[in-house]
Amino acid sequence: MPRRSRVDPVAIAAVGLHGVAAVADLTALGMPSSTIARRVHAGHARRLLRGVVKEGPDEPTDDQRAAAALLYAGAGSVISGGEALRRHGLTDPNPGRRILVLVEAQRQRTSSAFVEIERTERLPTATITDDLAIAPLDRTVIDTARRQDRIDVVRAVLTEAVQKGRTTVARLAAELAAGSQRGSALPRRVLHDELGAGVRSVAEAWARELHAESDLPRVLWNPRLYDPAGTYIAQADAFFPDVGLAWEIDSVRHHFLLPDWDKTLRRRARMQAFGLVVAHTRPSRTRADRAAVIEELWGSYRLAASRPCPDLRVVVAS
Known part of the structure; x- marks a missing residue:
């Protein structure tokens, strides 16, 4: 591919996702990092996260924020939490909250701006939705529930998934037991005491x-x-x-x-x-x-x- 002198949509489309690209991938095309920096400084491109840019100065779309989060986290990363829940067709209880991205436990990457990084020994196999790597539904529901501090919000997350027939109480309980126990007290109470008794809202x-x-x-x-x-x-x-x-x-x-x-x-x-x-x-x-x-x-x-x-x-x- 010929060298390009600016961060343009064609170049981003070649190596990026939803109009967003990693700086490292652009430089691999032959673009000097100084050219990218000048474009950002002049307002012709926008830096969304460290090492991630988009063409144009406008606010990123939801898809572009999600794509930027994955590019920032690196290869193999997976979106979970409320952002993934919404893309599974369920309700995000905290719209606007940082996007949760799961990465391998050995990866040295920290949370930044609108991205929350969680290192995990149980990195799930992603499903691809809107060209984005999304955690499976059960993992997404439990990851979302573990991050809530109000029991009614936990109830809403868990009961919606079960009531709509998207999963079962047994599957969610198994996912909760297998994963991180941080923040698991409220989800465990709702799953075992309420959904286990037949409550569905x-x-x-x-x-x-x-x-x-x-x-x-x-x-x-x-x-x-x-x-x-x-x-x-x-x-x-x-x-x-x-x-x-x-x-x-x-x-x-x-x-x-x-x-x-x-x-x-x-x-x-x-x-x-x-x-x-x-x-x-x-x-x-x-x-x-x-x-x-x-x-x-x-x-x-x-x-x-x-x-x-x-x-x-x-x-x-x-």
Whole structure:
């Protein structure tokens, strides 16, 4: 390839990623490092990280920031954490936080600017998304959860992945056990005590805490209900099997769209048609109006207990 006198898009495209290149790769094309430095100084190129530049002075895109993070970390590095979670189609709980990049334990590279480096003995095999090396989903979820210091954020990260069917509680628990134990206390608590019991949302975790204070009998979380012939009825948020009481946690966020609300009403009507008593609670009340909610649940429980318990087959969440 002929020598080039400036840091231009063609040269970056030859050795870079998303319009970003490592200075070392550009100099290997024959560009003097002094030329690159002059271009940066003149505003024709922009230095994103030590040894990483892009053509033009404009702010980097999300793809360019991610590409720069990988180029800075070096060959074989893998993006994990919230940035990878978003690229897996899940919610980044901390948008704007530094990009987590995993590198081999022997690599001498430190965190810098918008990049957080984690050296690991368990460098995962990357999946390629948008031409970027991304950690597998289970590793991404656990790496993200380990970096949170609020239990509701940990709950949101873990339950979203499970609720959307992207992974299982067992797979996440195995990943947590196999990896770094730094920051693992909250994820372990949520996985073992809550998701392991069938809880599948932050709101349900709040409801579970309330139930623990109520002295109400045993409850199952997210069981699937069938009639004796095997006909599917519904999946209740919570279910008291001894009396046939379903407890629905009616999230305003989930029911904001009319189709969601219609689906909820149909599920409710179907459970009632099979003889179930159905109680409803908004998530906010499980925290702000706990005594009243417990009293209401006891009332619904007594009502269900006064009626014949429906003959159902109950399949617990796994």
